[in-house]
Amino acid sequence: MRFSRAKAVSDPISPNSRRVWITLLEKGLEFELVAVKLNGEQFKPEFLAISPFHHIPALVDDGLNMVESLAILDYLEAKYPQPAMLPSDTKDLAVVRMVELVTINELLPATTPLFPLMLGLPGGDPEKIEQAKQKVSTVLKFFETLLDDRPFFGSQTITLAEPVAGTVIPWLPGGGVPLNHYPKLSAWCARLTARPAWQETEATPKMIETLKSRLQTMISKSAG
Amino acid sequence: MRFSRAKAVSDPISPNSRRVWITLLEKGLEFELVAVKLNGEQFKPEFLAISPFHHIPALVDDGLNMVESLAILDYLEAKYPQPAMLPSDTKDLAVVRMVELVTINELLPATTPLFPLMLGLPGGDPEKIEQAKQKVSTVLKFFETLLDDRPFFGSQTITLAEPVAGTVIPWLPGGGVPLNHYPKLSAWCARLTARPAWQETEATPKMIETLKSRLQTMISKSAG
Numbered sequence: 170m171r172f173s174r175a176k177a178v179s180d181p182i183s184p185n186s187r188r189v190w191i192t193l194l195e196k197g198l199e200f201e202l203v204a205v206k207l208n209g210e211q212f213k214p215e216f217l218a219i220s221p222f223h224h225i226p227a228l229v230d231d232g233l234n235m236v237e238s239l240a241i242l243d244y245l246e247a248k249y250p251q252p253a254m255l256p257s258d259t260k261d262l263a264v265v266r267m268v269e270l271v272t273i274n275e276l277l278p279a280t281t282p283l284f285p286l287m288l289g290l291p292g293g294d295p296e297k298i299e300q301a302k303q304k305v306s307t308v309l310k311f312f313e314t315l316l317d318d319r320p321f322f323g324s325q326t327i328t329l330a331e332p333v334a335g336t337v338i339p340w341l342p343g344g345g346v347p348l349n350h351y352p353k354l355s356a357w358c359a360r361l362t363a364r365p366a367w368q369e370t371e372a373t374p375k376m377i378e379t380l381k382s383r384l385q386t387m388i389s390k391s392a393g
Numbered sequence: 394m395r396f397s398r399a400k401a402v403s404d405p406i407s408p409n410s411r412r413v414w415i416t417l418l419e420k421g422l423e424f425e426l427v428a429v430k431l432n433g434e435q436f437k438p439e440f441l442a443i444s445p446f447h448h449i450p451a452l453v454d455d456g457l458n459m460v461e462s463l464a465i466l467d468y469l470e471a472k473y474p475q476p477a478m479l480p481s482d483t484k485d486l487a488v489v490r491m492v493e494l495v496t497i498n499e500l501l502p503a504t505t506p507l508f509p510l511m512l513g514l515p516g517g518d519p520e521k522i523e524q525a526k527q528k529v530s531t532v533l534k535f536f537e538t539l540l541d542d543r544p545f546f547g548s549q550t551i552t553l554a555e556p557v558a559g560t561v562i563p564w565l566p567g568g569g570v571p572l573n574h575y576p577k578l579s580a581w582c583a584r585l586t587a588r589p590a591w592q593e594t595e596a597t598p599k600m601i602e603t604l605k606s607r608l609q610t611m612i613s614k615s616a617g
Contacts, residue, residue, distance in 0.1 A: 221535050239494055240491045244486065263464065263467075
């Protein structure tokens with residue numbers, strides 16, 4: 170495992186990793202992608218020297234080791250400011266920051282019971298799924314009010330809010346949460362998934378199959 | 394409950410709220426502090442209109458409703474840039490962002506089993522406490538390497554890293570994690586707790602007693 174200018178990614182299904190990958194692409198940066206398999210490789214001393222909590226993604230750039238995807242995005246924005254991915258207006262910035270943090274702290278944890286459905290597997294406890302859908306819809310309503318007549322959150326051009334929320338929300342219809350009640354969010358999703366950075370980082374059918382069988386093993390173990 | 398320029402806080406024991414309070418004080422801003430009691434008051438329609446996920450803290454400023462403490466800190470920095478609380482050097486900024494996010498995503502979740510000890514109550518499962526101490530020490534080692542000969546993380550003056558990590562780390566010795574192996578962090582802690590913004594927002598003995606009895610009820614319920 171060697172790192173020059175690189176980032177460590179498990180697979181693009183991990184939104185934590187994919188948001189860094191998309192940002193590197195949107196900024197047109199050169200980088201080397203290093204896969205760290207989460208089957209034990211994350212505990213190797215050379216990876217722990219970069220990511221002491223054995224979490225992905227990590228970034229090595231210009232002699233600096235970085236962990237925490239949102240910290241990495243902010244570093245990339247400061248170090249490589251063109252194209253700008255943070256608005257200069259303070260209210261617009263507030264919107265971008267809220268979308269980033271609400272995605273991490275409210276939306277992602279709420280989606281856990283919907284994962285099997287997203288992958289086409291049978292769902293678990295119907296009550297938990299219903300609660301998850303309720304929580305997700307609270308986030309979607311909030312995000313819908315934060316979008317105005319501009320194509321992106323608080324901006325005419327893509328911001329850091331997009332790689333963060335835009336790697337989660339397009340998966341929701343597959344998890345049983347259609348977006349047709351949220352016309353602005355639906356149009357925003359279509360706008361993102363048409364971009365080369367989204368298409369290049371899309372999970373392949375093979376990756377989805379691998380994740381499916383991993384999840385099935387987990388489900389059958391917890392049921393047995 | 395009326396908000397002008399205000400923030401909603403439960404009590405200063407909540408580091409999520411206290412980090413916003415300290416930042417407002419360090420920036421010398423005028424604000425009105427609005428207490429939201431987490432006994433149901435957070436579900437009232439007037440609070441949900443501001444914080445749809447019924448979480449604290451929230452900030453209302455200049456007609457803008459904000460949630461998510463780290464988003465609020467970034468907004469305050471952009472709107473009220475003096476005194477500056479983010480470094481301009483990109484590597485220093487990377488350090489500040491990592492300290493903020495590692496505190497939220499690694500340190501705070503790891504400290505949960507240490508809460509009773511911090512409040513002078515009997516601890517729970519010794520194995521869980523030992524695991525918690527291990528995780529906490531990984532964070533402390535990491536933070537110790539991020540401090541250099543400057544008094545604050547990546548800076549000669551206080552940054553946003555300080556209200557975030559500096560409302561958690563000073564509690565650790567009370568939870569059975571002494572800081573004497575971390576000379577830079579120890580000195581940094583002493584520097585912070587001597588500041589008026591830390592002293593003004595310190596939990597009162599009465600608040601600690603209230604939290605203690607709440608925690609004791611929870612423990613006895615889960616044991617029964």
